[in-house]
Amino acid sequence: MQTLNTVFGYPAFRGEQGDIVRHVAGGGDALVLMPTGGGKSLCYQIPSLLREGCGIVVSPLIALMQDQVESLRQLGVRAAVLNSTLDAATSAEVERQLLAGELDMLYVAPERLLTPRCQALLDRARIALFAIDEAHCVSQWGHDFRPEYRQLTVLHERWPEVPRIALTATADAPTRREIIERLALEEARTFVSSFDRPNIRYRVVTKDDGRRQLLDFLAEHRGESGVIYAFSRKRVEQVADQLVIAGINALPYHAGMDATTRAANQRRFLQEDGIVMVATIAFGMGIDKPDVRFVAHVDLPKSIEGYYQETGRAGRDGGPSEAWLCYGLGDMVSLRQLIVQSEASEERKRLELGKLDALLGYCESTACRHQALVGWFGEAHPGQCGNCDNCLNPPQSWDGTEAARKALSSVYRTGQRFGVAHLIDVLRGEASDKVRQHGHDSLSVFGVGADIDERTWRSVFRQLVAHGILEADVERFGALCFTAASGPVLKGEREVRLRSEPPRPNRRRRTGDA
Numbered sequence: 332m333q334t335l336n337t338v339f340g341y342p343a344f345r346g347e348q349g350d351i352v353r354h355v356a357g358g359g360d361a362l363v364l365m366p367t368g369g370g371k372s373l374c375y376q377i378p379s380l381l382r383e384g385c386g387i388v389v390s391p392l393i394a395l396m397q398d399q400v401e402s403l404r405q406l407g408v409r410a411a412v413l414n415s416t417l418d419a420a421t422s423a424e425v426e427r428q429l430l431a432g433e434l435d436m437l438y439v440a441p442e443r444l445l446t447p448r449c450q451a452l453l454d455r456a457r458i459a460l461f462a463i464d465e466a467h468c469v470s471q472w473g474h475d476f477r478p479e480y481r482q483l484t485v486l487h488e489r490w491p492e493v494p495r496i497a498l499t500a501t502a503d504a505p506t507r508r509e510i511i512e513r514l515a516l517e518e519a520r521t522f523v524s525s526f527d528r529p530n531i532r533y534r535v536v537t538k539d540d541g542r543r544q545l546l547d548f549l550a551e552h553r554g555e556s557g558v559i560y561a562f563s564r565k566r567v568e569q570v571a572d573q574l575v576i577a578g579i580n581a582l583p584y585h586a587g588m589d590a591t592t593r594a595a596n597q598r599r600f601l602q603e604d605g606i607v608m609v610a611t612i613a614f615g616m617g618i619d620k621p622d623v624r625f626v627a628h629v630d631l632p633k634s635i636e637g638y639y640q641e642t643g644r645a646g647r648d649g650g651p652s653e654a655w656l657c658y659g660l661g662d663m664v665s666l667r668q669l670i671v672q673s674e675a676s677e678e679r680k681r682l683e684l685g686k687l688d689a690l691l692g693y694c695e696s697t698a699c700r701h702q703a704l705v706g707w708f709g710e711a712h713p714g715q716c717g718n719c720d721n722c723l724n725p726p727q728s729w730d731g732t733e734a735a736r737k738a739l740s741s742v743y744r745t746g747q748r749f750g751v752a753h754l755i756d757v758l759r760g761e762a763s764d765k766v767r768q769h770g771h772d773s774l775s776v777f778g779v780g781a782d783i784d785e786r787t788w789r790s791v792f793r794q795l796v797a798h799g800i801l802e803a804d805v806e807r808f809g810a811l812c813f814t815a816a817s818g819p820v821l822k823g824e825r826e827v828r829l830r831s832e833p834p835r836p837n838r839r840r841r842t843g844d845a
């Protein structure tokens with residue numbers, strides 16, 4: 332407590348910090364699962380100060396290490412970093428300080444730690460503990476896999492008496508199991524904090540005019556800092572351009588940009604107020620900006636874990652923040668396509684498709700978003716959060732059995748070879764060139780759905796796909812085809828309840844708005 336008060340200037344521990352500090356300072360191993368912004372750093376920083384010797388922190392992010400060391404030094408903690416960006420003289424000085432017992436904490440990049448030279452150095456130093464930050468990087472199924480993390484078992488083998496603490500904000504059960512196995516943490520005590528982020532308001536909307544919808548959303552957040560995630564580099568450029576034209580202070584960020592511009596954009600985002608960063612998921616790990624007021628997804632993220640991580644960058648200061656996701660069937664088709672056509676193994680592809688399906692289920696769900704998200708990490712939540720779209724405006728549902736049968740019938744009669752736009756033309760009896768060319772205007776389903784408008788039909792198809800009653804055939808550019816669940820619905824053996832689309836917001840007409 333004294334270290335917490337006098338060195339860090341905080342009056343009290345947050346959540347489980349106190350227990351974790353006590354456990355690790357006492358020499359125990361720990362696995363800490365805590366959401367982003369939960370306060371993981373103190374869990375190893377304080378034990379490093381309390382225990383004799385220097386705390387060695389393994390972190391994959393060079394920029395972040397430097398930041399942490401800077402802020403520790405300002406607090407009077409003797410901290411240093413060893414990574415590839417140092418020149419020989421500086422490295423030598425850090426090594427000397429370590430051996431002389433003049434360091435409280437040393438941040439080391441994993442590839443550096445694995446060198447024989449560094450290990451020989453540590454043999455000669457007094458080590459207080461090993462902290463393995465971003466421990467999910469050890470997991471091949473995760474999105475940040477770092478092969479060097481796999482070799483960190485050396486810590487346990489070479490220095491068995493030194494306590495280890497592994498930390499991550501990725502808490503799903505498979506990743507957790509893999510961390511324990513790969514880092515030999517079977518004996519470690521696991522600390523799981525609540526993953527709920529009550530100050531984030533989650534909202535999911537379906538895409539009709541994505542650009543317009545984004546501008547309307549941003550109008551609610553004028554002058555605030557935020558991140559907009561898009562699915563590809565090209566999309567990032569496109570969205571950033573659109574926003575700049577609309578007079579918004581937006582900057583792009585993706586791995587294809589040159590390093591200088593990218594770093595400059597990141598710096599501006601961190602230092603200035605009210606910058607909207609349009610980025611791929613390359614942007615984010617370790618971004619510690621407390622007052623990010625919103626995270627918007629203009630394309631579908633790849634999984635619920637990814638979505639949770641990305642939206643978790645909002646509201647780290649605890650203030651009201653918003654996570655907004657705008658998605659359409661087209662997004663889902665492109666993501667499926669990307670997965671199926673990738674070089675990955677069949678097993679991996681199946682896994683990723685499964686993750687995508689779970690995310691779609693989340694999007695179409697009528698349950699509390701907070702409950703659904705933490706539930707995904709195995710945590711119970713009473714629901715009724717009062718701070719998500721579904722709790723604030725409970726969605727209406729309707730009996731979509733008949734509409735679903737008509738939709739399936741249009742898919743079946745046209746040979747399971749066409750996408751949504753064409754199927755809706757057939758259902759609504761629009762004799763487009765393509766419809767006539769294929770003779771679909773003479774099918775029995777032609778015009779049977781004229782009583783339902785196009786937007787509602789889109790919603791029907793999207794939900795049928797989300798519920799696994801139809802599937803997008805990625806080899807055929809998103810043609811819809813049957814699944815095992817289609818038959819019973821078509822035959823009227825299964826009832827289908829669909830959620831109603833919320834009414835379209837009234838759009839103000841703006842002059843000069845192309």
Ligand code: ADP
Binds near residue numbers: 370
């Ligand atoms: P994480 O690594 O889990 O994302 P950090 O360790 O960066 O989180 O902490 C997030 C923020 O919370 C930081 O600004 C930190 O100073 C603050 N913080 C952490 N612990 C406490 C505490 N006990 N009291 C007040 N603020 C805290």
Ligand code: ZN
Binds near residue numbers: 698700701714717
């Ligand atoms: Zn809710």
